[in-house]
Amino acid sequence: MTKVGLDDVAALARGAAVLGTGGGGDPYIGRLLAEQALRAHGPVETVTPDELPDDASVLPVGMMGAPTVMVEKIPSAEQVGTAVTALARYLGRTATHVACIEAGGVNSTIPFVAAAQLGLPLVDGDGMGRAFPELQMVLPTLSGIAATPMSIVDEKGNRGVLHTVDNHWAERLARTATIEMGCSAIVSLYAMTGAEVRQGFAAGTLGLCIALGRDIDRARREHRDPVTAVVDRLRGQVVHTGKVVDIARRTATGFARGDATIEGVDASAGTRLVLRFQNEHLIAERDGTPIATTPDLIIVLDRETGEPITTESLRYGHRVSVITAPCDERWHSEAGIALVGPRYFGYDLDPVRVPREA
Amino acid sequence: MTKVGLDDVAALARGAAVLGTGGGGDPYIGRLLAEQALRAHGPVETVTPDELPDDASVLPVGMMGAPTVMVEKIPSAEQVGTAVTALARYLGRTATHVACIEAGGVNSTIPFVAAAQLGLPLVDGDGMGRAFPELQMVLPTLSGIAATPMSIVDEKGNRGVLHTVDNHWAERLARTATIEMGCSAIVSLYAMTGAEVRQGFAAGTLGLCIALGRDIDRARREHRDPVTAVVDRLRGQVVHTGKVVDIARRTATGFARGDATIEGVDASAGTRLVLRFQNEHLIAERDGTPIATTPDLIIVLDRETGEPITTESLRYGHRVSVITAPCDERWHSEAGIALVGPRYFGYDLDPVRVPREA
Numbered sequence: 001m002t003k004v005g006l007d008d009v010a011a012l013a014r015g016a017a018v019l020g021t022g023g024g025g026d027p028y029i030g031r032l033l034a035e036q037a038l039r040a041h042g043p044v045e046t047v048t049p050d051e052l053p054d055d056a057s058v059l060p061v062g063m064m065g066a067p068t069v070m071v072e073k074i075p076s077a078e079q080v081g082t083a084v085t086a087l088a089r090y091l092g093r094t095a096t097h098v099a100c101i102e103a104g105g106v107n108s109t110i111p112f113v114a115a116a117q118l119g120l121p122l123v124d125g126d127g128m129g130r131a132f133p134e135l136q137m138v139l140p141t142l143s144g145i146a147a148t149p150m151s152i153v154d155e156k157g158n159r160g161v162l163h164t165v166d167n168h169w170a171e172r173l174a175r176t177a178t179i180e181m182g183c184s185a186i187v188s189l190y191a192m193t194g195a196e197v198r199q200g201f202a203a204g205t206l207g208l209c210i211a212l213g214r215d216i217d218r219a220r221r222e223h224r225d226p227v228t229a230v231v232d233r234l235r236g237q238v239v240h241t242g243k244v245v246d247i248a249r250r251t252a253t254g255f256a257r258g259d260a261t262i263e264g265v266d267a268s269a270g271t272r273l274v275l276r277f278q279n280e281h282l283i284a285e286r287d288g289t290p291i292a293t294t295p296d297l298i299i300v301l302d303r304e305t306g307e308p309i310t311t312e313s314l315r316y317g318h319r320v321s322v323i324t325a326p327c328d329e330r331w332h333s334e335a336g337i338a339l340v341g342p343r344y345f346g347y348d349l350d351p352v353r354v355p356r357e358a
Numbered sequence: 359m360t361k362v363g364l365d366d367v368a369a370l371a372r373g374a375a376v377l378g379t380g381g382g383g384d385p386y387i388g389r390l391l392a393e394q395a396l397r398a399h400g401p402v403e404t405v406t407p408d409e410l411p412d413d414a415s416v417l418p419v420g421m422m423g424a425p426t427v428m429v430e431k432i433p434s435a436e437q438v439g440t441a442v443t444a445l446a447r448y449l450g451r452t453a454t455h456v457a458c459i460e461a462g463g464v465n466s467t468i469p470f471v472a473a474a475q476l477g478l479p480l481v482d483g484d485g486m487g488r489a490f491p492e493l494q495m496v497l498p499t500l501s502g503i504a505a506t507p508m509s510i511v512d513e514k515g516n517r518g519v520l521h522t523v524d525n526h527w528a529e530r531l532a533r534t535a536t537i538e539m540g541c542s543a544i545v546s547l548y549a550m551t552g553a554e555v556r557q558g559f560a561a562g563t564l565g566l567c568i569a570l571g572r573d574i575d576r577a578r579r580e581h582r583d584p585v586t587a588v589v590d591r592l593r594g595q596v597v598h599t600g601k602v603v604d605i606a607r608r609t610a611t612g613f614a615r616g617d618a619t620i621e622g623v624d625a626s627a628g629t630r631l632v633l634r635f636q637n638e639h640l641i642a643e644r645d646g647t648p649i650a651t652t653p654d655l656i657i658v659l660d661r662e663t664g665e666p667i668t669t670e671s672l673r674y675g676h677r678v679s680v681i682t683a684p685c686d687e688r689w690h691s692e693a694g695i696a697l698v699g700p701r702y703f704g705y706d707l708d709p710v711r712v713p714r715e716a
Contacts, residue, residue, distance in 0.1 A: 086521075090448070090519070156523050156527070157522075157523045158520070158521070158522045158523055158527050158531060159520075159521050159522075160518055160519060160520040160521065160531065161448070161518060161519045162516070162517075162518040163444075163516070163517050163518065164515075164516045164517075165514055165515040165516055169514070169516050172538055173516060173518065173535055173538055173539070176534045176535065176537070176538040177531055177534065177535065179534070180530055180531055180534040181531070
């Protein structure tokens with residue numbers, strides 16, 4: 001058991017945005033949300049999946065919708081707490097722990113709001129080991145865990161519980177509700193026992209996020225390259241350094257979709273990298289050839305500061321480094337690729353695995 | 359207390375389609391659904407609102423969506439029963455009675471399916487005294503009763519419970535869910551006590567539907583005009599007799615919308631009536647002048663047989679009589695007109711009240 005307090009939140013939000021691979025929402029908003037909750041209620045206890053009792057009642061919670069919208073419509077602590085209690089009430093049991101659905105600037109910190117408000121410990125782990133745009137895209141789906149019953153709550157006080165025949169239907173019905181609610185909502189779903197969390201979750205994500213955030217901070221203070229610090233922590237590699245010369249984005253069907261073109265400099269001079277995203281970066285193409293694809297991690301950092309850049313804050317002229325890193329190995333199973341591989345997102349590509357560097 | 363059995367269902371479905379004013383679904387489908395349920399479970403007891411205990415737990419149930427779709431996607435008895443039990447479970451109480459939300463070919467018979475399957479009595483009344491296309495458009499809304507918590511269930515097994523800040527939000531969120539579920543779903547909503555039913559409901563609708571259906575049948579057998587029989591029962595009037603010469607329809611935002619033009623014959627010769635509908639007939643214009651509008655009843659009957667014609671079955675060449683009849687007087691209150699008057703539906707018209715004939 002560890003305590004996460006106010007001093008940890010900035011690093012946590014920054015590291016979560018790294019794993020968020022462009023999605024998961026603005027880490028600054030995520031930081032403010034968690035800081036407000038920890039200031040009101042004190043530090044949150046985190047427990048590793050191994051520490052969970054087999055019969056723990058774990059309710060993951062997060063934001064669903066377009067991060068482009070959520071930055072203007074910040075959820076309240078009450079809204080976040082209601083998502084968890086509405087699901088618990090429907091299930092007819094009390095939550096013993098809350099958890100993160102994904103790693104991302106907002107979805108790694110919103111569960112702190114729930115944990116602080118409800119006085120519950122938080123699981124150090126998440127359902128993806130990264131961020132993905134649709135709610136069936138979690139490791140628990142691969143181990144047969146149902147997304148529903150799930151709750152969905154908006155900022156006006158509307159709420160609902162969905163109980164669907166499979167996790168794709170949960171995504172469909174929750175997505176249309178989210179859009180009608182104004183393109184962002186808080187959801188609690190994938191209710192799990194402790195035993196199921198051990199089987200289905202990526203462990204240690206919160207600790208990794210805090211470590212990543214601190215790595216970036218320490219490198220800056222010690223005048224080392226923060227991008228290298230991230231690469232080292234994730235055993236990834238820098239695949240491109242350059243300047244954003246074109247960006248097209250649209251908020252469609254509840255997602256922030258688009259493409260960014262990055263003109264190479266230094267070691268990347270003379271090459272162009274195109275990133276294709278749907279909330280998260282899904283495909284990186286160098287001069288027309290895919291060099292990394294979902295489910296591996298494609299991460300965009302500010303070239304100088306190492307600050308992670310979300311897809312919605314990426315702008316023309318940004319000097320960036322693009323990093324790739326290996327995802328949780330379960331995503332490379334046949335079922336994993338069917339769920340989150342390039343073809344699911346409409347790209348006629350086999351997945352390109354990135355190397356795992358020592 | 360009265361029993362409604364197999365012998366009553368044909369008259370009930372036909373009479374309900376008269377009050378359905380073009381909406382509420384195909385009476386033939388409604389009849390089949392109820393007959394199947396009564397054959398399996400025996401007659402259903404109906405009780406008047408006056409007979410309800412004050413603390414009765416009444417759960418209305420019905421179909422939501424486009425009748426044009428529902429004729430091809432018939433709900434199962436299990437789906438109808440699940441809507442009621444899912445809401446009862448969410449409310450944490452047992453239903454003592456079921457009820458009709460509206461009068462209409464399907465929505466007057468689906469509650470019989472629920473009543474028969476669950477072994478519960480059915481309230482002789484409904485929430486509108488006619489049919490309307492949106493779920494906040496019920497008399498209970500006028501007496502401050504909340505539509506939610508409400509359940510929504512599709513034929514695939516997906517279900518949900520919504521709990522919204524007001525009845526308009528219930529319509530918005532349930533409508534988008536209904537569309538995603540394939541444009542039709544079964545809903546249970548406006549959970550009420552017996553006292554609330556007495557205050558908020560239109561009483562006696564089921565008895566009136568059966569009487570209307572029998573009137574039409576008897577007039578045919580006795581070679582009298584069935585249209586006149588309906589007019590007499592509803593204290594209405596025939597406003598037009600003619601042939602459908604043009605019909606435009608579209609299934610948009612989950613509704614069957616359109617316009618029909620009826621060229622006059624006999625007493626109506628030389629005039630044209632245009633009907634504007636959204637599931638139900640909302641406006642009747644004679645040669646460009648509105649002569650009847652929502653909330654009063656605009657009913658289209660087959661000129662020879664008196665058979666009620668739903669908006670989705672109205673066809674070019676149909677010989678029809680158009681009847682108007684007064685609605686429940688509460689709809690003509692200021693709040694009633696705000697909820698279901700012409701302006702709500704986008705027509706820049708004051709409501710035109712039809713005369714009540716002796």
